[in-house]
Amino acid sequence: MSNLVDTSGSWEVLKFGGTSVSSSENYLKCARILASALEGSSRPNVCCVVSAMGGKPKTTDLLLNLVAFASVRDEKGIDETVQIVMDKHSKCISTLSIPESERENLLRLITRDIQDIKDVLKTVSLMKWKPSKIQSLVSGYGEVWSANILTAVMKGTYPDGHYVFRYLDARLVLCVDETVEDEQTIVWEDSSKLLQEYSSPVDDCQVCIIATGFVARNTEGVSTTLGRDGSDYSASIFGKLLSASAIYIYTDVDGVLSADPRRVTGAKVLGEVSFNEAMELAYFGAKVIHPKTMQPAILSNPPIPIFIRNTFNPSFRGSRIFTSSLTHKERDRCVCGFASIDNMAVVNLEGSGMVGVKGVSRRLFGTLEASGINVVLIAQASSEHSITLAISERDADDAKRVLHDVFSRELKLKHISDITIEKPCSIIAAVGDGMSDTTGVAGKFFSALGESKINVLTIAQGCSERNISCVVRGAEATRALRAVHAAFRLSHQSVRVGVVMSFEDSLGCALLELLKKQREKIMVAFDIDVQVIAVANESRLMYTDNGGSITKGVWDGSGGSGDFKEDKGAKVYKYLKSHVLCEDSGYNIIFDCTADADVSLCHPDWLADGIHVITANNMGLSGDKVLRESIARKAYGPMRRGGRYLREVCVGGSLPLGMEADWDLERILSCSDQALGRKFGVSEQWEHVKDRLDEELAARVAECRARKRVLRHVSTIDVGKGTVSIKFVEVPYGHVFAILPPGNACVRFFTQTHSANPLVVQGQSEGLENTASALLAECLNLMQGGVAGGVFGNGGSNTKLHRTSTSLQLGGKINSTEDLRIKAVNSFGGFMF
Numbered sequence: 122m123s124n125l126v127d128t129s130g131s132w133e134v135l136k137f138g139g140t141s142v143s144s145s146e147n148y149l150k151c152a153r154i155l156a157s158a159l160e161g162s163s164r165p166n167v168c169c170v171v172s173a174m175g176g177k178p179k180t181t182d183l184l185l186n187l188v189a190f191a192s193v194r195d196e197k198g199i200d201e202t203v204q205i206v207m208d209k210h211s212k213c214i215s216t217l218s219i220p221e222s223e224r225e226n227l228l229r230l231i232t233r234d235i236q237d238i239k240d241v242l243k244t245v246s247l248m249k250w251k252p253s254k255i256q257s258l259v260s261g262y263g264e265v266w267s268a269n270i271l272t273a274v275m276k277g278t279y280p281d282g283h284y285v286f287r288y289l290d291a292r293l294v295l296c297v298d299e300t301v302e303d304e305q306t307i308v309w310e311d312s313s314k315l316l317q318e319y320s321s322p323v324d325d326c327q328v329c330i331i332a333t334g335f336v337a338r339n340t341e342g343v344s345t346t347l348g349r350d351g352s353d354y355s356a357s358i359f360g361k362l363l364s365a366s367a368i369y370i371y372t373d374v375d376g377v378l379s380a381d382p383r384r385v386t387g388a389k390v391l392g393e394v395s396f397n398e399a400m401e402l403a404y405f406g407a408k409v410i411h412p413k414t415m416q417p418a419i420l421s422n423p424p425i426p427i428f429i430r431n432t433f434n435p436s437f438r439g440s441r442i443f444t445s446s447l448t449h450k451e452r453d454r455c456v457c458g459f460a461s462i463d464n465m466a467v468v469n470l471e472g473s474g475m476v477g478v479k480g481v482s483r484r485l486f487g488t489l490e491a492s493g494i495n496v497v498l499i500a501q502a503s504s505e506h507s508i509t510l511a512i513s514e515r516d517a518d519d520a521k522r523v524l525h526d527v528f529s530r531e532l533k534l535k536h537i538s539d540i541t542i543e544k545p546c547s548i549i550a551a552v553g554d555g556m557s558d559t560t561g562v563a564g565k566f567f568s569a570l571g572e573s574k575i576n577v578l579t580i581a582q583g584c585s586e587r588n589i590s591c592v593v594r595g596a597e598a599t600r601a602l603r604a605v606h607a608a609f610r611l612s613h614q615s616v617r618v619g620v621v622m623s624f625e626d627s628l629g630c631a632l633l634e635l636l637k638k639q640r641e642k643i644m645v646a647f648d649i650d651v652q653v654i655a656v657a658n659e660s661r662l663m664y665t666d667n668g669g670s671i672t673k674g675v676w677d678g679s680g681g682s683g684d685f686k687e688d689k690g691a692k693v694y695k696y697l698k699s700h701v702l703c704e705d706s707g708y709n710i711i712f713d714c715t716a717d718a719d720v721s722l723c724h725p726d727w728l729a730d731g732i733h734v735i736t737a738n739n740m741g742l743s744g745d746k747v748l749r750e751s752i753a754r755k756a757y758g759p760m761r762r763g764g765r766y767l768r769e770v771c772v773g774g775s776l777p778l779g780m781e782a783d784w785d786l787e788r789i790l791s792c793s794d795q796a797l798g799r800k801f802g803v804s805e806q807w808e809h810v811k812d813r814l815d816e817e818l819a820a821r822v823a824e825c826r827a828r829k830r831v832l833r834h835v836s837t838i839d840v841g842k843g844t845v846s847i848k849f850v851e852v853p854y855g856h857v858f859a860i861l862p863p864g865n866a867c868v869r870f871f872t873q874t875h876s877a878n879p880l881v882v883q884g885q886s887e888g889l890e891n892t893a894s895a896l897l898a899e900c901l902n903l904m905q906g907g908v909a910g911g912v913f914g915n916g917g918s919n920t921k922l923h924r925t926s927t928s929l930q931l932g933g934k935i936n937s938t939e940d941l942r943i944k945a946v947n948s949f950g951g952f953m954f
């Protein structure tokens with residue numbers, strides 16, 4: 122369709138949303154932007170579309186509330202709301218730098234309109250009913266006042282003869298056909314004719330129309346609106362009518378962002394977005410632009426680019442929404458952003474009697490349509506055993522009622538086992554033109570949700586493959602958005618960290634220093650921001666609201682600065698959880714740097730809340746069996762949603778290796794429990810057997826020495842047989858286990874290619890820095906999804922060895938029974954040393 126108004130000179134359209142016109146200063150900012158558009162090099166004519174005053178509360182919401190109060194005859198509600206509307210506008214007008222007479226005119230206009238509104242409300246009160254036509258009429262007044270205010274500001278500020286400012290009530294020109302229920306079509310020809318009068322050129326002057334957004338007239342000449350947030354749509358309708366060269370939507374953010382910035386910190390401005398991407402993002406809840414806005418711009422010949430810019434940062438280029446191909450080829454990522462629709466409900470129809478039965482879908486959708494219930498998302502299992510729909514939460518009760526009625530027979534006969542409704546839910550959508558040419562997008566999307574322990578209720582993918590969407594529980598929506606956003610590397614993944622210290626603080630402080638030193642590097646290399654939120658020992662707790670790094674000096678008060686404050690009310694590590702835990706964060710982690718049995722008692726509780734526990738404290742797995750079992754029950758498992766329990770530091774130290782084992786660790790641990798207990802006298806009897814064992818051990822060490830051998834503690838894992846043994850082994854002088862330096866550990870791998878001469882990995886496994894870096898390695902591995910499933914995730918170090926080895930042996934030096942005890946305890950912890 123060709124463009125409609127014959128205009129001499131080019132046109133640009135600017136739209137200021139409610140966020141841009143929320144105060145007198147903001148109207149001035151808009152006026153400056155409008156003036157600089159008029160002063161642009163092509164000296165364009167400008168059509169400026171204005172929304173109602175925003176801020177809290179939004180004018181449009183207040184006006185709709187008035188109708189709602191009237192329909193329940195709430196006089197007090199009406200009076201209070203009228204007062205708020207009046208105060209909001211008069212406060213703004215009284216501080217505008219415009220002539221007094223203009224100020225009076227504006228106040229007179231608003232007072233008169235409010236009187237008209239009150240008259241209309243009387244009818245609503247009498248009828249106790251709020252017809253949609255009356256809601257449209259009343260809710261549109263905000264735009265009328267706002268456009269009048271901006272016209273007054275422009276006329277007052279730029280009075281010279283270069284410009285002609287024309288206020289335009291869009292209800293006089295924008296004509297929509299509403300004869301089909303719930304459908305509006307723009308009547309282009311009529312609107313075009315009506316607009317001529319306002320767009321007509323004036324010699325030597327640029328024309329600036331200041332028009333009301335949101336409002337229009339129907340074919341009967343009655344006031345209507347283009348729907349909530351419809352001013353964007355008004356702007357692009359004007360753009361098409363005027364054959365504008367560009368449409369600029371001014372709002373309070375820097376452009377279209379990769380996600381709602383209020384929910385995903387780190388959301389990025391998208392420089393280029395295609396019309397289709399913008400439509401999908403908007404449809405799935407990206408409030409920055411109304412989904413219909415793109416339509417008139419696409420239909421124009423040539424298509425009109427839409428720019429999203431920030432009223433409060435006008436020099437920033439913002440986002441350009443335009444035709445597709447150019448944009449996504451230049452972008453290196455297939456997904457451009459994520460959006461969500463909240464307050465949804467999921468309706469699920471399930472039953473074996475539905476399989477192959479014709480007409481179920483027709484009756485289902487027909488019934489919902491007849492009840493005016495809009496279906497936003499549909500998923501059907503290919504077995505036809507179940508159909509799942511997403512609808513608005515406010516329609517959920519009606520849907521349940523009408524569906525029970527229409528399928529009452531099938532329910533009685535158990536052909537449909539149940540019609541269930543889950544609410545509140547949110548739809549999470551990934552959008553991007555490049556998705557159709559890229560494999561693995563869905564895999565990455567759903568793994569990210571899985572990693573963040575988000576239960577996906579249903580899935581849908583449009584045939585355009587520009588969108589993958591799924592439904593999650595409402596409470597998990599923000600966490601879901603953050604998880605997928607980070608997974609596609611549109612922002613970094615944040616991890617909230619708490620650190621529990623022992624009283625001497627040594628390992629804890631080494632970890633804090635390391636986290637501070639490495640934070641920037643980790644961010645660059647892995648897109649992970651490790652934010653320390655809280656640090657505690659048994660008598661002190663320090664925390665920060667923002668997350669950052671803390672030095673040893675800040676922690677122990679010896680010097681340095683930072684955002685950390687002391688939580689005076691809660692001084693012990695037990696309260697750490699309340700600071701660390703954040704439902705919306707995908708990763709909440711507590712590092713236990715103590716060797717304290719009391720701290721290990723907190724592990725099950727932390728795990729149950731989904732906090733990942735990375736522990737250098739092996740008391741949890743080596744001490745009381747009840748505690749160990751409780752940890753196993755609460756930690757993440759195939760059927761459990763708890764946090765991961767990462768304790769490799771207790772067993773592998775900082776050796777650069779990790780293992781993935783298929784064995785049932787729980788079973789191994791519970792078998793070895795008694796055997797090892799008997800053998801090494803661990804647990805309660807330790808003190809009783811210590812002296813005897815000391816003597817026995819000293820004798821054995823001496824015997825070995827006489828035979829020119831040394832005694833070593835060796836754990837052997839036979840991968841082929843699936844067995845584990847932990848015993849003393851005599852090795853000759855010169856054996857790799859014999860010459861192990863203090864604080865080192867050694868692993869020998871026997872594989873097919875290393876059967877005679879095993880592959881040997883040896884190195885420092887103790888020391889504060891090493892242990893701290895092993896703790897951090899566990900964290901990074903967890904964040905990158907490298908943790909093996911199972912009751913006790915086994916991640917940590919850098920290299921992963923799958924089942925390449927047929928057996929491996931780990932040797933450790935024994936100097937005293939204390940060493941023995943530690944090694945034995947470690948054997949319990951992870952069956953390695």
Ligand SMILES: Nc1ncnc2c1ncn2[C@@H]1O[C@H](COP(=O)(O)OP(=O)(O)O)[C@@H](O)[C@H]1O
Nearest residue numbers: 138139140372373376377378380381407408409
């Ligand atoms: N993907 C997104 N990109 C940019 N903003 C978004 C996105 N999703 C949601 N928003 C929100 O949209 C808001 C702007 O829309 P809105 O409040 O309707 O503005 P206006 O009043 O200017 O029309 C922003 O403040 C932002 O919080």
Ligand SMILES: N[C@@H](CC(=O)OP(=O)(O)O)C(=O)O
Nearest residue numbers: 138139172181349350351352
């Ligand atoms: N004022 C109307 C129309 C609109 O588009 O407003 P905004 O530009 O502030 O989203 C509304 O609140 O629905």
